[in-house]
Amino acid sequence: MSKKDSDRIGKYLEQQNRPYSVNDIFMNLHKEIGKTALQKAMDLLVSEGSVREKVYGKQKVYVYNQAQFPPLDQEELKKMDAQINDLTTSLHQAEKEALEMDSRLRALNSSLTTEEVNKKIAELEEEIPKLQKKLKNLEENQVMVSKEEREVTTKQMKQMVVQWRKRRRCANDMLDGIMEGYPHSKKKLIEEIGLETDEEVGAVMPVI
Incomplete structure (x- = not known):
């Protein structure tokens, strides 16, 4: 065992300032000091009083002998406690914001993409005028149909209107989500992504 090894081990224990067994130190120092030499160094450090030994x-x-550290500054401890409280508060706030962002992300990921919304809206806009025309003809008795066919047609129209409302609400929710980080107006966003609104195509939702 060399004095250099002993000093190195003592410095290591001072820096880490936590309890270790000989095997812990042997592994932490990457086996650079043999266990026999390491044990002798520990015995020397204990005899010198720089290291305390506990037997379990x-x-x-x-x-490392705590008595060798300078006395604690109570004012400094109070400052550190205050910093810990501030950091803990900041951590909790960050965790809360992270959960909120994660929730929003999951909601957006589960929603339709802009391309899918546009496709659905186009399909509904194409289907609705046909149903409106058919309903109008039925209401004006221009086409003779059975009661059953009329009920089926009315039911289909109501289903289409429900889907229309659902898709429009979904599109608006997506736009509102994007708007939270978008620097311009909602109108500008709609223009940029090429989204056609009901008003632009003259589509009027029936009252059911």
Whole structure:
């Protein structure tokens, strides 16, 4: 065992300032010092008083002698406690914001894409005038149909209107989500993504 090894081990225990067994130190120092030499160094440090030895059954644990550290500054401790409280508060706030962002992300991921919304809207806009015309003809009795066919047609129109409302609400929700980080107006966003609104195509939702 060399004096250099002993000094190195003592410095390591001072820097870490936590209890270790000989095997812990052996592994932490990447086996650069043999266990026999390491044990002799620990015995020397204990005899010098720079390291304290604690025995737990058959296990010996070594820790740097706390008496060698300068006395704690109570004012500094209070400042550190205040900093810990501030950091804890900031951490909780960050965790809360992260959960909110994660929730919003999941909501957006589960929604239709802009391309899918546009496709659905186009399909509905194409289907609705046909149903409106058919309904009008039925209401004016221009086409003779059975009661059953009229009920089926009316039911289909109502289903289409429900889907129309659902898709429009979905599109608006997506736009509102994008608008939170978009620097311009909603009108500008709609123009940029090429989204056609009901008003632009003259589509009027029936009252059901």
